[in-house]
Amino acid sequence: MKKLVAAMLALVFAGMLIAGCGSGDRKKIVVGLDDNFPPMGFRDDNHNITGFDVDMAKEAFQRLDLAVEFKPIDWGSKEAELSGKRVDVLWNGLTITEKRRENILFTKAYMENRQIIVVAAGSPVKTKADLAGRVVGAQEGSSSIDAIEKDAATLATFKELKTFGDNVAALMDLKTGRLDAVVVDEVVGRYYIAKKPGEYAILTENFGSEEYGVGMRKDDTELLNKLQQALDEMKQDGTAAKISRQWFGEDIVK
Structure with missing residues (x-):
């Protein structure tokens, strides 16, 4: 009987752990980017990662109360980095294509190029x-x-x-x-x-x-909805336009 109770408690505890790992409890987002893609994402003279998309991501995830880490990746292997969960988001002038939609969940386009x-x-x-x-x-x-x-x-x-x-x-x-x-x-x-x-x-x-969008895993719909809301708010309150003018001299946000 004691063994049965112990086993049941173990299952309940395991379930709590799994539930606690849902996207709603996420505390940090890892953004995959090509760090040699100015002005979208690159390293400045002090070797710090900066750029238009970097500033947009910082603002969006701050609104979602999520810490953000920028991880340089081999851009040619970006889908493998995303599906392998080494990054959570691809945000670096990522073009929306039908082929990429097969493996990537995209936000609405935020820029035309x-x-x-x-x-x-x-x-x-x-x-x-x-x-x-x-x-x-x-x-x-x-x-x-x-x-x-x-x-x-x-x-x-x-x-x-x-x-x-x-x-x-x-x-x-x-x-x-x-x-x-x-x-x-x-x-x-x-x-x-x-x-x-x-x-x-x-x-x-x-x-x-073409159009740029933010990409994430196909099953990350909760993150997509929250991020899209943050992007919409940034556009409506003028924050996206302000970031755009800082990098391009004009508002080119779609």
Whole structure:
């Protein structure tokens, strides 16, 4: 009898532990990001992680009374990091796509972005058609790759599509002439170009527009609902616009 009672108590205690691990009792959120993706998320001169998305995440989770940790990850393995529960949220210029929706739960879009084509100043490349026979670069695992692959006709004309671990490396190869063009998120490309006046140019044509959202695990619906409410409130009370103006000089929040 004592053994039976002990066993029942053990089951009850185990159930309490499981219940206590629900998302509603979560105290901290781990945000996965590419820490070389300015101005969305990157390291400043003091090696601290900063950026537009970082400021947005800090504000949103503060409103939810949740501590936040920013964890740099291999962006090409972001879905594995999320599903493996090494991070709770992907928040770093993450493009919403139907393919990603299969494995990721997204908030509503909070920003629109284009996939621009960057070339060196004075380059003979003026249009997408001029990319024929050229070497084009993009970040591995990025939505830039997805956008290029969607335009199969143009991709087929490339001499090579070369991938890089980050956009900085791609733009450096463009500057040295090892690439003829780089396809990159507009918010990132314009940030770098503004820092290097006269070195780069942006083509009028692009590889399409996209929307950014915050991603989490498919079963994390409670967190999604709470985070979406916080984002909606930030937009309504002007906080999101204020953060946007600090980083972009204008309100570009969707």
